[in-house]
Amino acid sequence: MTFLPKPKLHHPDLQKNALGYTRRDYEGPVSTLCAGCGHDSISAAIVRACFELDIAPHRVAKLSGIGCSSKTPTYFLGASHGFNSVHGRMPSVATGANIANRELIYLGVSGDGDSASIGLGQFAHAMRRGVNMVYIVENNGVYGLTKGQFSATADKGAKSKRGVVNTDEPIDLVGLALQLGATFVARSFSGDKAQLVPLIEAALKHQGAAFIDCISPCVAFNNHEGSTKSFDFVREHNEAVNALDLMLPREEITADYAPGTVELVTQHDGSVLRLRKLHTDYDVHDRVAALTYMQERHAAGEIVTGLLYVDPEPRDLHAALKTCATPLNALDDAALIPGSAALDKLNASLR
Amino acid sequence: MLQQVDRVEGLQRVNDFVVKFANVNGSGSASANALFAKSVLRMGIPATPRNIFPSNIQGLPTWYEVRVSEKGYLGARGGGADLMVQMNPQTWDQDIADIAPGGYLFYDNTKVLPASKFRRDIVVIGVPLTEITNAAYKSTRERQLFKNIVGLGALSMLLDMDPAAIEQLLAEQFKGRDKLIAANVQALHMGRDWVTANLEAPIGLRLKRADAVGDRIFVEGNSAAALGAVYGGATVCAWYPITPSSSLAEAFTRWCQRFRVDKETGTNKFAIVQAEDELASIGMVIGAAWNGARAFTATSGPGISLMQEFIGLAYFAEIPAVIFDVQRAGPSTGMPTRTQQTDILSCAYASHGDTKHVLLFPEDPYECFEFGALAFDLADRLQTPIFVMLELEIGMNDRLCRPFQWDDTRKLDRGKVMTAAELQAGKKFGRYLDVDGDGIPYRTLPGTHPTKGAFFTRGTSKDAMARYSEEGHDYQENMERLLKKHHTARTLVPPAIIRSAPDRAKYGAIYFGTTSPAMAEADEILAEQGITLDLCRVRGFPFGDEVAAFIAAHDHVFVVEQNRDGQLRSLLVNELEIDPKRLGKIVHYDGTPITARFIADAIARRLQPTPVASLREVVS
Numbered sequence: 017m018t019f020l021p022k023p024k025l026h027h028p029d030l031q032k033n034a035l036g037y038t039r040r041d042y043e044g045p046v047s048t049l050c051a052g053c054g055h056d057s058i059s060a061a062i063v064r065a066c067f068e069l070d071i072a073p074h075r076v077a078k079l080s081g082i083g084c085s086s087k088t089p090t091y092f093l094g095a096s097h098g099f100n101s102v103h104g105r106m107p108s109v110a111t112g113a114n115i116a117n118r119e120l121i122y123l124g125v126s127g128d129g130d131s132a133s134i135g136l137g138q139f140a141h142a143m144r145r146g147v148n149m150v151y152i153v154e155n156n157g158v159y160g161l162t163k164g165q166f167s168a169t170a171d172k173g174a175k176s177k178r179g180v181v182n183t184d185e186p187i188d189l190v191g192l193a194l195q196l197g198a199t200f201v202a203r204s205f206s207g208d209k210a211q212l213v214p215l216i217e218a219a220l221k222h223q224g225a226a227f228i229d230c231i232s233p234c235v236a237f238n239n240h241e242g243s244t245k246s247f248d249f250v251r252e253h254n255e256a257v258n259a260l261d262l263m264l265p266r267e268e269i270t271a272d273y274a275p276g277t278v279e280l281v282t283q284h285d286g287s288v289l290r291l292r293k294l295h296t297d298y299d300v301h302d303r304v305a306a307l308t309y310m311q312e313r314h315a316a317g318e319i320v321t322g323l324l325y326v327d328p329e330p331r332d333l334h335a336a337l338k339t340c341a342t343p344l345n346a347l348d349d350a351a352l353i354p355g356s357a358a359l360d361k362l363n364a365s366l367r
Numbered sequence: 368m369l370q371q372v373d374r375v376e377g378l379q380r381v382n383d384f385v386v387k388f389a390n391v392n393g394s395g396s397a398s399a400n401a402l403f404a405k406s407v408l409r410m411g412i413p414a415t416p417r418n419i420f421p422s423n424i425q426g427l428p429t430w431y432e433v434r435v436s437e438k439g440y441l442g443a444r445g446g447g448a449d450l451m452v453q454m455n456p457q458t459w460d461q462d463i464a465d466i467a468p469g470g471y472l473f474y475d476n477t478k479v480l481p482a483s484k485f486r487r488d489i490v491v492i493g494v495p496l497t498e499i500t501n502a503a504y505k506s507t508r509e510r511q512l513f514k515n516i517v518g519l520g521a522l523s524m525l526l527d528m529d530p531a532a533i534e535q536l537l538a539e540q541f542k543g544r545d546k547l548i549a550a551n552v553q554a555l556h557m558g559r560d561w562v563t564a565n566l567e568a569p570i571g572l573r574l575k576r577a578d579a580v581g582d583r584i585f586v587e588g589n590s591a592a593a594l595g596a597v598y599g600g601a602t603v604c605a606w607y608p609i610t611p612s613s614s615l616a617e618a619f620t621r622w623c624q625r626f627r628v629d630k631e632t633g634t635n636k637f638a639i640v641q642a643e644d645e646l647a648s649i650g651m652v653i654g655a656a657w658n659g660a661r662a663f664t665a666t667s668g669p670g671i672s673l674m675q676e677f678i679g680l681a682y683f684a685e686i687p688a689v690i691f692d693v694q695r696a697g698p699s700t701g702m703p704t705r706t707q708q709t710d711i712l713s714c715a716y717a718s719h720g721d722t723k724h725v726l727l728f729p730e731d732p733y734e735c736f737e738f739g740a741l742a743f744d745l746a747d748r749l750q751t752p753i754f755v756m757l758e759l760e761i762g763m764n765d766r767l768c769r770p771f772q773w774d775d776t777r778k779l780d781r782g783k784v785m786t787a788a789e790l791q792a793g794k795k796f797g798r799y800l801d802v803d804g805d806g807i808p809y810r811t812l813p814g815t816h817p818t819k820g821a822f823f824t825r826g827t828s829k830d831a832m833a834r835y836s837e838e839g840h841d842y843q844e845n846m847e848r849l850l851k852k853h854h855t856a857r858t859l860v861p862p863a864i865i866r867s868a869p870d871r872a873k874y875g876a877i878y879f880g881t882t883s884p885a886m887a888e889a890d891e892i893l894a895e896q897g898i899t900l901d902l903c904r905v906r907g908f909p910f911g912d913e914v915a916a917f918i919a920a921h922d923h924v925f926v927v928e929q930n931r932d933g934q935l936r937s938l939l940v941n942e943l944e945i946d947p948k949r950l951g952k953i954v955h956y957d958g959t960p961i962t963a964r965f966i967a968d969a970i971a972r973r974l975q976p977t978p979v980a981s982l983r984e985v986v987s
């Protein structure tokens with residue numbers, strides 16, 4: 017792994033978005049991950065989603081735990097503040113950050129070890145609190161950074177590179193997110209940009225806890241025969257329930273598909289999710305059915321992907337806390353300090 | 368006609384004794400007890416109550432011990448109770464044994480007890496409280512409720528208390544509910560009248576109006592610290608319940624509801640999250656503070672242990688955080704409802720790697736408020752965790768203290784935060800650059816400027832521009848700067864308070880926190896024995912130069928504290944490089960608050976080498 021200074025050469029006719037930023041403005045320093053690592057594709061998808069949504073890079077706060085996956089926020093959105101915290105605890109840091117300033121976009125990146133092993137509790141509680149954030153788990157079934165030990169999402173019967181067979185049941189973060197009240201739940205694959213980018217976009221537009229479990233093969237330690245998180249295995253077993261396009265309010269909404277095969281879901285901010293149904297009877301609004309479906313298909317050996325559940329009118333943590341419209345970190349002394357007169361009155365009541 | 372087993376000459380004392388109430392938890396005794404203590408204060412006599420609530424004993428016993436002291440001694444006195452108000456049959460034997468010789472027992476004698484249940488050297492006062500209330504009230508609820516007030520009435524007669532003081536408090540407590548006031552006053556007089564008709568009153572313990580309270584207030588340290596957090600501009604509280612700190616977060620909730628709800632919109636200018644554990648609570652604090660909000664958590668020793676990894680991150684990544692540690696006896700669950708000063712080292716050096724943290728040691732609720740507010744300025748100024756080290760002794764007990772003060776011209780010190788305008792104007796920003804020579808760098812908040820000032824916060828090593836670096840010199844330079852910053856903190860924490868004897872003394876005593884009133888009283892006891900001491904009350908860590916100078920100026924210095932190992936002494940030895948022989952360790956750690964008697968005894972014996980064995984003292 018080397019550190020290369022990255023040339024910031026802006027091609028004169030590089031396409032600009034509505035804010036005048038080019039794709040480059042959403043990138044970061046060159047990644048130090050292994051060549052071919054699934055995580056780098058997810059970083060690229062994040063860059064593209066933010067560019068296409070015209071998000072000002074500095075209005076995003078990116079947070080992560082520890083792991084190869086958690087290192088990636090260094091490699092995208094170089095003009096955003098980032099916080100690489102401690103192993104498994106990104107959710108609490110993101111929760112605190114979100115509470116402090118409700119106006120920024122919070123993007124949490126984590127790994128399967130980070131979120132399903134050491135940080136399972138924090139993951140669960142962030143979901144149930146409805147923290148308004150995008151929470152992406154870059155799921156490779158192993159601890160990449162510590163060299164290939166099984167993580168808690170490794171499938172039972174999956175074989176490690178050294179030939180060890182995993183005997184423990186896997187933790188399905190999608191199932192947990194559904195059960196714990198996440199209001200946007202999706203699964204995708206780092207090798208399927210066409211599916212992943214719109215999902216990240218829709219999640220960024222979602223005003224509640226948005227969770228994306230993204231299978232992201234580790235080429236160094238978990239891409240072999242016998243792994244259920246390898247590129248080949250995922251490609252073979254991927255069953256998408258729908259295909260998503262995100263349409264912003266400014267775009268003309270078109271739906272030139274056969275009736276019953278397309279559903280339009282309008283989110284709170286006006287963005288529209290255009291869902292092409294690949295499994296006609298799959299209902300993205302039915303949390304309970306989604307849970308059953310996930311378990312059935314997992315038992316049948318499929319990896320179900322797509323937008324799995326969405327509540328377009330979520331209530332987030334700020335609604336529960338009834339926090340004021342002004343971000344808490346912007347309240348001035350006058351708003352915060354009751355002053356000496358109030359204190360004198362209080363003193364009098366304590367005698 | 369006091370009911371007595373033998374004719375005993377009872378103790379004769381005015382405005383100087385200890386009353387202990389033995390109650391069943393949840394019997395409504397708490398408010399009557401507090402009413403007693405407040406009435407004494409209203410009579411102008413200082414009184415210090417202590418709640419004693421074992422965590423796991425059958426019969427839910429709680430005790431409320433009130434030391435009445437016109438001289439103003441607020442520390443625990445020690446020794447048995449001069450008057451035991453015994454209302455819990457489950458703890459009868461132990462309570463009878465706990466009465467000082469010549470002391471008084473007040474109990475409900477509706478049910479007759481055999482003579483063997485009493486002691487011969489105490490004065491026994493029976494008042495048939497159950498009989499009186501059963502005759503006067505119909506419902507069980509009323510009977511239970513007013514029994515405490517009838518009891519208080521009887522007691523007030525026996526102690527020669529001014530009923531006006533109690534009536535006034537009742538009127539204030541039930542303001543606007545006249546019926547309730549009248550009913551309570553009636554119950555009060557029912558007790559007084561019964562005593563007048565049946566007993567000799569007053570007894571040898573008496574309360575006489577005095578003028579020794581002044582304008583002082585009476586409040587719990589946890590509540591005061593939470594109020595300090597409000598005045599210090601805290602907006603985010605993340606916590607996980609643990610005795611004895613829970614009431615701090617709960618008080619913050621109450622203060623915020625009073626002071627921080629927007630009148631027009633009804634929305635909150637604060638956020639309080641009960642986290643899933645202490646790892647999450649400190650994580651939320653760090654996230655919020657990284658993002659520019661003033662944030663704190665309240666916890667106790669076990670919580671501090673769980674927060675270790677995050678505390679190291681906050682130290683190394685330089686993120687403000689305020690941690691109120693209300694100390695209890697450890698390790699682990701230890702004695703969760705007993706007081707100690709036992710997390711000094713685990714907070715001073717919290718986490719792995721080379722770390723040192725800033726600690727504040729309040730002596731009473733006044734300083735809990737002061738330091739509670741100050742901690743947020745220090746956290747922002749120093750960009751590091753600040754620990755406010757409370758103890759159960761002040762955290763969960765009402766304590767007489769100076770009234771809270773606030774200077775309206777005071778501005779919150781947000782520390783070195785570079786603004787969008789400064790960045791725009793081209794001011795150089797390097798997250799870990801020591802531009803001012805005080806070790807404190809500038810930070811920027813997320814979302815400040817479209818193209819300038821963003822940086823990546825990480826627990827891994829970095830260079831001064833916040834770029835990842837594993838170069839040895841980058842790491843070392845950063846660690847040296849952190850040390851410099853810690854050195855700067857010396858000048859920002861409240862200085863030690865030094866009190867010199869009229870003639871410079873050969874010996875000194877260093878102490879901190881709730882040892883304060885006991886130390887002051889011990890000093891008087893020692894002076895009477897011809898032993899003079901200079902006193903140094905440490906209020907912050909890192910230690911200021913005045914602490915080193917104090918030690919240097921004395922032949923021998925006693926370090927008085929409430930833990931087994933002499934943790935502050937170790938910190939002094941370690942940080943100021945003092946010869947350990949020059950610091951005498953005086954420790955008290957049985958879970959009860961340290962007393963003047965204990966300290967005076969320990970120091971006197973150390974200075975007059977005629978050792979007398981003492982059971983309670985541990986001296987090395």
Ligand SMILES: Cc1ncc(C[n+]2csc(CCOP(=O)(O)OP(=O)(O)O)c2C)c(N)n1
Pocket residue numbers: 082083084085086103126127128129130131154156158159160161162167
């Ligand atoms: C408290 C703690 N324990 C252990 C580690 C070591 N560690 C670093 S990353 C990691 C696992 C990361 O796995 P995952 O989250 O799946 O990320 P990946 O590298 O696979 O992307 C471990 C165990 C640590 N940094 N902190």
Ligand code: SF4
Pocket residue numbers: 048049050052053054055084085156160161233234235236237
């Ligand atoms: S070890 Fe695996 S997860 Fe880590 S960078 Fe390499 S391929 Fe990616």
Ligand SMILES: [Mg+2]
Pocket residue numbers: 083127128129154155156157158159160167
């Ligand atoms: Mg992994």
